Amino acid sequence: MRNIITIFKRELGSYFATPVAYVFIVIFLIMSGAMTFYLGNLYERGQADLSPFFQYHPWLYLFLVPAIGMRLWAEERKSGTIELLMTLPISVGQSVIGKFLAAWVSIGIALVLTFPIWITINYLGEPDNGVILAAYLGSFLMAGGFLAIGSCISAMTKNQVIAFIITVVICFLFLLAGSPLVLNFFKAWIPQNIVDAISSLSFLTHFVSLAKGVIDLRDVIYFVSLIGFWLYANTIIVEMKKAD
Amino acid sequence: MIKIKNLTKKFGHLTAVEDVSFEVQPGEVLGFLGPNGAGKSTTMKMITGFLAPTAGSIEVCGFDVSEKPIEAKKRIGYLPEGAPSYGEMTPVQFLEFITQVRQLSGQNKIDRNKEVIQQLHLDKVLNQSIETLSKGFKRRVGLAQAILHDPDVLILDEPTDGLDPNQKFEVRELIKSIAPDKVIIISTHILSEVDAICSRAIIIADGKVLVDDTPEGLRSKSSCDKMDDIFREITSGHIS
Numbered sequence A: 001m002r003n004i005i006t007i008f009k010r011e012l013g014s015y016f017a018t019p020v021a022y023v024f025i026v027i028f029l030i031m032s033g034a035m036t037f038y039l040g041n042l043y044e045r046g047q048a049d050l051s052p053f054f055q056y057h058p059w060l061y062l063f064l065v066p067a068i069g070m071r072l073w074a075e076e077r078k079s080g081t082i083e084l085l086m087t088l089p090i091s092v093g094q095s096v097i098g099k100f101l102a103a104w105v106s107i108g109i110a111l112v113l114t115f116p117i118w119i120t121i122n123y124l125g126e127p128d129n130g131v132i133l134a135a136y137l138g139s140f141l142m143a144g145g146f147l148a149i150g151s152c153i154s155a156m157t158k159n160q161v162i163a164f165i166i167t168v169v170i171c172f173l174f175l176l177a178g179s180p181l182v183l184n185f186f187k188a189w190i191p192q193n194i195v196d197a198i199s200s201l202s203f204l205t206h207f208v209s210l211a212k213g214v215i216d217l218r219d220v221i222y223f224v225s226l227i228g229f230w231l232y233a234n235t236i237i238v239e240m241k242k243a244d
Numbered sequence B: 001m002i003k004i005k006n007l008t009k010k011f012g013h014l015t016a017v018e019d020v021s022f023e024v025q026p027g028e029v030l031g032f033l034g035p036n037g038a039g040k041s042t043t044m045k046m047i048t049g050f051l052a053p054t055a056g057s058i059e060v061c062g063f064d065v066s067e068k069p070i071e072a073k074k075r076i077g078y079l080p081e082g083a084p085s086y087g088e089m090t091p092v093q094f095l096e097f098i099t100q101v102r103q104l105s106g107q108n109k110i111d112r113n114k115e116v117i118q119q120l121h122l123d124k125v126l127n128q129s130i131e132t133l134s135k136g137f138k139r140r141v142g143l144a145q146a147i148l149h150d151p152d153v154l155i156l157d158e159p160t161d162g163l164d165p166n167q168k169f170e171v172r173e174l175i176k177s178i179a180p181d182k183v184i185i186i187s188t189h190i191l192s193e194v195d196a197i198c199s200r201a202i203i204i205a206d207g208k209v210l211v212d213d214t215p216e217g218l219r220s221k222s223s224c225d226k227m228d229d230i231f232r233e234i235t236s237g238h239i240s
């Protein structure tokens, strides 16, 4: 635990020592604001809720979270600091978790800083704030899912651009796993129960109810196990590829 | 103490280290010599637990590096080749990170930080980001990191590379001063360093140990007196 905190603090410090965190936060705020008001028509809808805000989060995360995740391990391998890190008395698992949490918290900070939208909607009407809080939690969980994929892919390569692109593609597949586009493609040649399994892996399916403020334990378990799975794979890949 | 038995490392078809065995006792400073690509860094990476050996075993202070890596790593201070460190951090922040990892606390933490900063003359660059430091200062930050927790075992891969003559001298004095109760392995291409600080030298080439002897012993094996000539003679196959 102590080691995880040490890694977490170092990593978070380096996000804010470089422009990474600031750029991420500013872009996230601008984009989420723009989508909410222009695409989501928050005002014109005349309803006091934040679904126009949350419904675009999956698409925002699709590009922004891989941008945060790509450097997690690729940079460490490229600069050789991985040799330092891996010869300190810290286990690989602790490093993986510490780094992941630091990046996740940066995203969390960006999410918290969207509070003016929440204030606006409370000013305009009387939204159900419990629903909004649940949607925030759901959004944060989903960001964690994207990030765990990004962290794992980042460990496979020294090249951050490659890490970014592959992560976007995988996240895109996870997003759309429940959509007709993907399902029709599979339906033609694999059994229905596997198609259903693929569909149940979809980020969107699990996020939609969370974004409505319905905290279904199954959705939470889905995202938590997704994060666990990718971070576990991340640990194995770091072990395998650290010295290449 | 370090015990290495039949250590081998293969990268695909290339055998970087082949059947290397040796032991190092506390108080010894072992100079690890050999031409470029001989396998010095690879051996050090295996001792410090960064690379897994293809075959053979390594024991550091009674702990097998493959089985009890964390215990072994706690007792090792390591300067990797090229002294990598986090560029966006300042030396103060970096040493604070290492302090936390090494779990130094209280007065010991303050004393050790002060001491290494003074020993490696880091006081003037403490608050400058590491990526903007000159090569020699980067190396000194790496050395500070390696000795901070006063480890029983020091593995230094080319510690004086890139240092100015005064700093080279001081780092050698530093190594000498901490040597008496420690196991120290240094790799170097500066052969006068072997005479200056090493109590023993191992020369490897193509992953194999050619000579394992004291500096005096090396001299007696060769017709030459200068270390450089002895090195050339041995590694080009005149003696083995």
Ligand SMILES: Nc1ncnc2c1ncn2[C@@H]1O[C@H](COP(=O)(O)OP(=O)(O)OP(=O)(O)O)[C@@H](O)[C@H]1O
Pocket (backbone or CB within 6 Å): A243, A244, B011, B014, B016, B034, B035, B036, B037, B038, B039, B040, B041, B042, B043, B081
């Ligand atoms: N990750 C790797 N993959 C493939 N080959 C490697 C790898 N690391 C090292 N080698 C090879 O292993 C051999 C030994 O390399 P090593 O770095 O141990 O040499 P060295 O003795 O430290 O040389 P130098 O004096 O140049 O530092 C070299 O032929 C090198 O190309």
Ligand SMILES: [Mg+2]
Pocket (backbone or CB within 6 Å): B040, B041, B042, B081, B157
């Ligand atoms: Mg080397």
